[in-house]
Amino acid sequence: MSPPRPLIAHAVHRFDVGGMENGLANLINGLPESFADHAVIAFTEVNPAFARRIRRERVQLIELHKPPGQTLRIAPRLWSLLRRLKPVVFHTRNLATLEAQAVAWAAGVPFRVHGEHGWDMGDLDGSNRRHRHLRQLMRPFVHHQIALSLPTQRYLTEQVGVSPERVTNLCNGVDTAVFAPAPDRAQARRQLPGFDLPADAFVVSAVGRFAAVKNLPMLIDAFARVRAHNPAFAQRARLALVGDGPQRELIDASLATHGLDAVTWLPGARADVADCLRCADLLCLPSLAEGISNAVLEAMASGLPVIATDVGGNAELIADQDSGWLVPSGDAEAMAAAIERYFSNSDLLHRHSAAARQRAVTQFSLAGMVQGYHRVYSRFISERH
Secondary structure (H helix, E strand, O other): OOOOOOEEEEEEOOEOOOHHHHHHHHHHHHOOOOOOEEEEEEOOOEOHHHHOOOOOOOEEEEEOOOOOOOHHHHHHHHHHHHHHHOOOEEEEEOHHHHOHHHHHHHOOOOEEEEEEOOOEOOEOOOOOHHHHHHHHHHHHHOOEEEEOOHHHHHHHHHHHOOOHHHEEEOOOOEOOOOOOOOOOHHHHHHHOOOOOOOOOOEEEEEEOOOOHHHOHHHHHHHHHHHHHHOHHHHHHEEEEEEOOOOOHHHHHHHHHHOOOHHHEEEEEOOOOHHHHHHOOOEEEEOOOOOOOOHHHHHHHHOOOOEEEEOOOOHHHHOOEOOOEEEEOOOOHHHHHHHHHHHHHOHHHHHHHHHHHHHHHHHHOEHHHHHHHHHHHHHHHHHHHO
16 A cells, blocks of 8 residues: 655635636646645635636645634634644745744644745835734744745845745746647637627737736726727727726726726636637736736737736746836836837737747746746655655
């Protein structure tokens, strides 16, 4: 009888639609099945529809139903759970789960990993003192930290005081077989349910959670600016906002204010994001802060140039003026100019499309990401066994 496989327990605030959560699903699917078993511990809830993205068997999905407030309110239940599961590795992600590292230490989990994936509205650049002090307080309980972007890696070593040898920079990866350009875009558009487009439509897209940090009203403003002075764009352009979240009502109101309801597709959160991207001409990411954006990687793999704000890890992904365009944060006029530049110059659009696809394939593959995590986990699992 073969010995039981070691268990990796992954902690997230909520296992639902989002770039970090999608990356976790991809990681679990991609790691060798013989390497380890997995448990996903959601401090609040698990979205059953989203959880179906995990294709592996023997993955436990556990909800703790944490009420609003501090993680310590669920500490006794989490301690009991970890004592029962006996994971070899406990991996928390982002600030919302960091305090659980102390609970895992108390429960005797041998190896503890924390990942910093990006910032939120409460701390767009890591300058929040309370957040920094919490990271410093939890630092002794964490054996290894994973930073998804180089700015985050520098923040951990320079501001939080983590030893450089205890930090690994691991960028997200994208499945370049699933996310790939459409052989026939016109046919792809005809086959996508609910997306009724003119044959010559120019589709500007955004994909992700409708949250304040994503700053989608800036994209709506930029799109409206181009329409206001470019009649050809006003006739041909369509806006596709794929996703959902707490700012949905605000986005609906912004679209109505700018008179864009009739030219905007709002399909909600979709499982067929790859098909949606194959129908677009470019992706815009107006975020106020980012770690490493899955939406950018998926768009690049789909052969789309990306116009993004120059925040967080965006400059690591996008080769400015080669595979996309970086614009200042909050500058709707600059984003409008970049959108119009692609609309008016099809040669530029095609060159940057090809460069984006090539960059995704050669530098940001899903296989490379999985190998990186495998190396980190292997250090601890091999030591334990």
